[in-house]
Amino acid sequence: MVSLSLIILSAVYFSMALGNYHRLGLSPLETVIFTFLFVLLTLLVSSWILVLMSTHQKIRPNGLRLYSTWMLVNIYYYLAKWLGKLVMQKKKELQESFLNFNNEIVLSNYSGIHSNNILVLLPHCLQNSECKIRITNDIIDCAECGACDIAKVKGIMSKHNVRAAVATGGSLARKLIQDSRPDVIIAVACHRDLTDGVRDSWRFPVYAVLNERPNGPCFETRVSVSIIEFAIKKFA
Numbered sequence: 001m002v003s004l005s006l007i008i009l010s011a012v013y014f015s016m017a018l019g020n021y022h023r024l025g026l027s028p029l030e031t032v033i034f035t036f037l038f039v040l041l042t043l044l045v046s047s048w049i050l051v052l053m054s055t056h057q058k059i060r061p062n063g064l065r066l067y068s069t070w071m072l073v074n075i076y077y078y079l080a081k082w083l084g085k086l087v088m089q090k091k092k093e094l095q096e097s098f099l100n101f102n103n104e105i106v107l108s109n110y111s112g113i114h115s116n117n118i119l120v121l122l123p124h125c126l127q128n129s130e131c132k133i134r135i136t137n138d139i140i141d142c143a144e145c146g147a148c149d150i151a152k153v154k155g156i157m158s159k160h161n162v163r164a165a166v167a168t169g170g171s172l173a174r175k176l177i178q179d180s181r182p183d184v185i186i187a188v189a190c191h192r193d194l195t196d197g198v199r200d201s202w203r204f205p206v207y208a209v210l211n212e213r214p215n216g217p218c219f220e221t222r223v224s225v226s227i228i229e230f231a232i233k234k235f236a
């Protein structure tokens with residue numbers, strides 16, 4: 001969608017610039033405007049190439065990596081959204097493709113992380129609704145009865161020595177991230193929360209794992225623990 005948007009924008013730009021030039025020639029003001037738009041378009045295309053490169057190779061230095069992430073979440077996401085609306089793409093499809101694309105970038109750019117600096121963030125709706133234990137920031141209190149996937153996550157947390165926390169909302173998730181400042185976050189949530197979370201916390205690498213909702217949204221959701229373990233092994 002982003003590549004297609006850039007091709008459309010380039011085609012519009014060149015047809016307008018050449019059309020004006022052939023008709024009357026460009027006035028000084030038009031020359032300034034078209035030069036500015038050309039620089040902008042070149043910047044957009046070259047930055048997009050950088051973002052595409054980051055899906056299969058590590059971008060250095062860090063500043064350049066942050067720049068490409070910023071462009072992805074603040075510019076290209078909206079370009080894809082704009083074109084997606086034009087072709088009536090479903091919101092969930094756009095979010096899923098954004099999350100998958102972001103995951104590829106995070107996997108290519110972060111490895112060799114100390115397991116202690118990996119934070120697994122879980123949504124509160126993962127917990128069984130009848131559980132008497134109040135699982136808040138840390139999942140260490142889980143009695144591992146097996147009625148929900150928190151027990152399995154606790155198992156891999158101990159196995160790989162990673163931290164895992166439950167966030168009851170976006171603000172708490174942001175606070176947990178700011179307080180612990182992990183090197184990599186593996187976040188479990190629904191399409192909307194993950195998309196917002198990845199975009200809000202763009203300074204931190206967030207690997208997104210979509211939860212399953214067999215009982216409807218926000219109620220006793222499930223997660224594939226093997227995907228979380230796969231990500232931990234890739235980063236550690």
Ligand code: SF4
Pocket residue numbers: 127128131132133135142143144145146147148149150151
């Ligand atoms: S697995 Fe843990 S969190 Fe889930 S219901 Fe059992 S004790 Fe509660």
